[in-house]
Amino acid sequence: MNASATTELPVVVIGAGPAGLAAAAHLVDRGLDPLVLEAGPVPGAAVREWSHVRLFSTWGEVVDPAAEKLLAPTGWTRPDPAAYPSGGDWAERYLRPLADVLGDRVRVGATVTGVSRAGRDRIVDADREAQPFVVQVACADGREERVLARAVIDASGTWATPSPAGGSGLPALGEKAAADRMTYRVPDLRDPVVRARYAGRRTAVIGSGASAFTALALLADLAKSDDGAGTKAVWILRRGISGSTFGGGEADQLPARGALGLAAKAAVDGGHADAVTGFRTEVIERGTDGRLVLVGDDGRRLDAVDEVIVLTGFRPDLSFLDELRLGLDERLQAPVALAPLIDPNQHSCGTVHPHGHRELSHPETGVYLVGMKSYGRAPTFLAMTGYEQVRSVAAAIAGDLDSADRVELTLPETGVCGGAGLFDAPDTTQADDGGCCAPAPQLVRLTPPAAAPAAADEAPAGGCCAS
Template sequence: MPDSTSDIPQLPVVVIGAGPVGLAAAAHLTERGLTPLVLEAGDRVGAAIRDWGHTRLFSPWRYDVDAAAARLLSGSGWTAPDPEALPTGAELVEQYLEPLAAVLVGRIRTGARVVAVSRAGMDKTRTANRSRTPFLVRVQHADGTCTDVRASAVIDASGTWPTPNPLGRAGLPAPGEAEAVAARRVTAPLPDVTGRDRDRFAGRHVLVVGAGHSAANTLLELGALAEQEPGTRLSWAVRSADVTRVYGGEDRDELAARGALGTRLRHLVESGVIEVHTSCTITGFSTHDDGLTVRAATPAGEQQLAVDLLVPATGFRPDLAMLAELRLDLDPAVDAPRQLGPLIDPEFHSCGSVAPHGERMLAHPEAGFYIVGMKSYGRAPTFLMATGYEQVRSVAAALAGDREAADDVQLVLPETGVCSTDLGGSCDVPAPRSADDSAAEQGCCAPQAAEEPAGACCSTPQPVSLGRAPLPLLSSSCC
């Protein structure tokens, strides 16, 4: 029989993950009079961000602090950073997340990895009294032991950093990929090229694979290293036919640092510092004592490229294994909540904005369970931290019974200066999905083709919403 429901209101709301969105959720729940319990797999808050702490965000501090978190911090003697300064990941942790965690003391458990979420006393198949039965959250501790925590609701803000996409085609690891990783020929995403990892890259031939902000940041750091270290050679492989979309809006971007990222990258490519390989799909790896051979399918046939190191920048995907006993409703293409999926699917809608969305759009058949933050985007890229802050504000309001506030979702994001859709749809409404997936797999090593149009471009930026002040911003690529 399922556990008694009489004590559900007294149970905590479990928040999985102590990153910016997870701690913002805890702040909003606290402000609403609810009791959060944040479970963090790492040994400290912001564990994932610490891995790329050397990387500077392209959004200034005025965009990087959640409103409820700021209100909570205001009574602790916290001094807000310069609103126009651009923090690194490490500074985001040290100057914001750690002080916020100190205010939430007693509500955060570190070294607590959530390995499963279910309902107390019932599995996925049981329906009777399901919504009135507490959640059961299984937690694995650093010593390997497990305990169960009962919760009134669960907010999964665990992100996607631990599960990068594989490098091979068809969404699968390429043959030899595991061996290349084990031999340390494939690095972690966003390595500290000019810092702690400098000696690993200096004087080497490095291949960066991917076409997002993570790739751009790594290539820029490698470009700086190449100026200082003779013999450092840079290659960049992408599946698309050209790389112009990676440059973004440049001087049209409302975030100057984000626009400058694309401009600097374009200059490195045009000057020949970076050798670009387009229409390139990796089909396999061969690891040697002196390097790595990358095999790839291209329009010209199979090609091979010999490199010393490969940096993956192919994005991330959600780990859904721990949610196997819950009733989820996910978009079949991107693994986001079903209603959100069509708005963010990059194959059809790659605008820098997303329609305002909150608790209703994030809800699943499993009442009281929500996926928020970067994980809510599933496999889709370009998640913005501002989006996550508005998500958890709405979810906390709904859990507190304030339906009006939960439904009042508004989101204003700085425009990228470019808006494109693969099918030429409008900036505000994604084009309908096509049943033809034949173009999904494009080819790493063909010479760069002549530049082609980056897609339908908006001449006038389209605001997502009017009303609230702009919210904090952070790309899913962490920069």
Template sequence: MGSATLPVAVIGAGPIGLATAAELVRRDQEVIVLEQGETAAAAVRQWGHVRLFSPWSELTSPAAVALLEDAGWVHPDPAAYPTGAEWVRDYLDPLASLLGERVLTGREVTGVARAERDLLVDSGRADQPFVLHVHDSAGSTQRVQARAVVDCSGTWGSPNPLGAEGYPAAGESAAADRILYGMPDADDNAQARFAGKATAVVGSGASALTALIALTSAPLHTPDSRVVWAVRRGAVGNAFGGGELDELPARGALGTRVRAAVDAGLIEVVTGFRVAAVQEQEAGLVLVSTDGQRVEGLEQVVGATGFRPDVSFLSEVRLDLDHRLQAPTLLAPGIDPNLHSCGSVEPHGYDVLAQPEGDLYLAGMKSYGRAPSFLAMTGYEQVRSIAAAIAGDLDTARAIELTLPDTGVCGGAGLFDEDSSAGGCCGTTAGPQELTLTVPAR
């Protein structure tokens, strides 16, 4: 079969993967979506209890909306903020259903290569289609050919460990049943696990702030609760975010509410804490830092230290990734938290995300590598451009027109400046606001 007649393979049926398929369908391009989970949007379902900080107006792909509305779908209130579960129910599930047999669930991509070529071989490489090695839920492995590949597999399945050097801390794996990498729910299981308990939250991003709000609010918070916030930097500083200066108000309110909880004494803040070990003792878990600090008497730990991409199944294709972020090299300077703390990112398209292999793109959270604060609308713009390029419409692919909201946290110091206590050039956060707890749109 000639490559031109093969479908485009999209890896991952999350919000960005489904949007990629919608863009390609609207351009009459054959596409298959390979999803490791047993349902579309499997990762979003895992944090379905959390309310997003983007409103509905920024959570739907224009191409997907056009397809859905043609089928009689009605767009939710653009100004409302859905939970992850509502995002799935009211948009992602209908979109996956509309895409039908193009979405294949229970399909784990374990390898991507050029047909009959490993990473080393140059000869005839560009003329060969892609072959994806796909492991299905029945236990068999198939070879799926494609003319182009868009990797939208995200990073949710690869949380960073607690350890300060990027490896699991000593004892972390042994204590895994008492460590949650994610955000606590308020269901019965979570109440049994967290309500009235001593819990440490490790991390300083949006997921950490979300976890802190959940743990200091009913039903997880009781008079017996103890919540410790362990951060690596020397002071909390701009971990509270941009407050009222954030162009996404719900995101700004996140840090504002955590600041209020700290001021009210509901959260113990431990700064300059880089985890070296997790110890299990009769009196409970102990977190030990690299300089010997100890947080004792814990019953649970929430790891909110970010995520990293899984590039293991891309080992036989040619990639150009930043050595720090594991993001496309051309994108990395604009999102690198080592270089700046600004939350605004320049809109970007296919040419920034394309890999040297040719016809291979990283999109969505996967494109950000280890960088935080990805927004759904960023991904929608990425895949609009990628789909246009795949279809040969380079004029449209190059026409990037999107304004992304700023966090209100900006300045010369990076988000990972361990000694920064400043709020950035945008100033400090405002007083408490009554807005719902939130999570980045992944």
């Protein structure tokens, strides 16, 4: 196929979430034809799965300008830019109308199972870049089909691939067998069935980011309610508790994010949650009563719990991109040029350098990973970052490199180094649950607030192993 024929093909966008639909809007604005393939039954399917969780970004920060331009002629009214939407609000009041405007450019129930170059596996060099992309799709009705594309934008996110409880990055021994007592999402305690699962029970919460904060705060509220007597959380961290553990607090430039950390601290200070520090889960055992015992890599055994909430982050699914030549960082699984800019070992204060198509490109020309997937395992992503990414990528695909290279973005900082990341809810914040300086396991109760772990067990506030 010649180059001019290839440019007549659509740009395939994988995923109809916030970044994917924004990418489609920018492509339309550029006069290009997008085709958005969404595995779920509706646009924004992943966002709807955490519909009960409130974002800590305002409406003014989670509506893409090109999307708003498409929506405006329909009579769509932008929500109050100062208000905070829930995931359900975001999906229903923004993503659904945007998908409706895009119309048949968005297909649901279409799971991408592979991407390659036409007639070229990843080994073949000859005439490679002249060939269109082949996108293999599994349809909801059982059919398979192939779509040719001039470029591919993967905005499929990481929601479907949560990280395990195991401290080594692998599932803990016994984790899969204990699946009926474990969840990898923030539970919706408004649901009577879900609420009954945790009310009056002892629950382990594994994780150190905004999702863990949310779960701790919800369980504390349940413990204080009429039907929640006896509810108790055990917060498991792989490092110690320091001044940065609960995020930026009042210094956070996203006030709702700072308040979330303070709510988690209140849960611990109020005795509704005990914190176990320096604990890396190695084994999950089931007792004769069905309860679970977590065993650390040092052999320490915690008291039995009824439920385990694992909020240790997410990771990208790269399996269907295996025939493409991707340039990914060996640690973060993010594009090589982007990884140093978002490395949580270096960037812990919300400082992410502006970036666009050049940082998101790969050896396979015409392929881009955007949105949360572009960050691999790094926990520092905001919706506004994804919107700027797709603006730049769409401009590059359209051939407007001047615009594509003109990337400017200022992100709100946490106000602290270390601790919570930058994700709009739900986050994936737990690179290694804290980096270095992990202390020996210790059970602490921060009541009153002045009581804290011994100095030898704390990572210093302001950074990792700072002297």
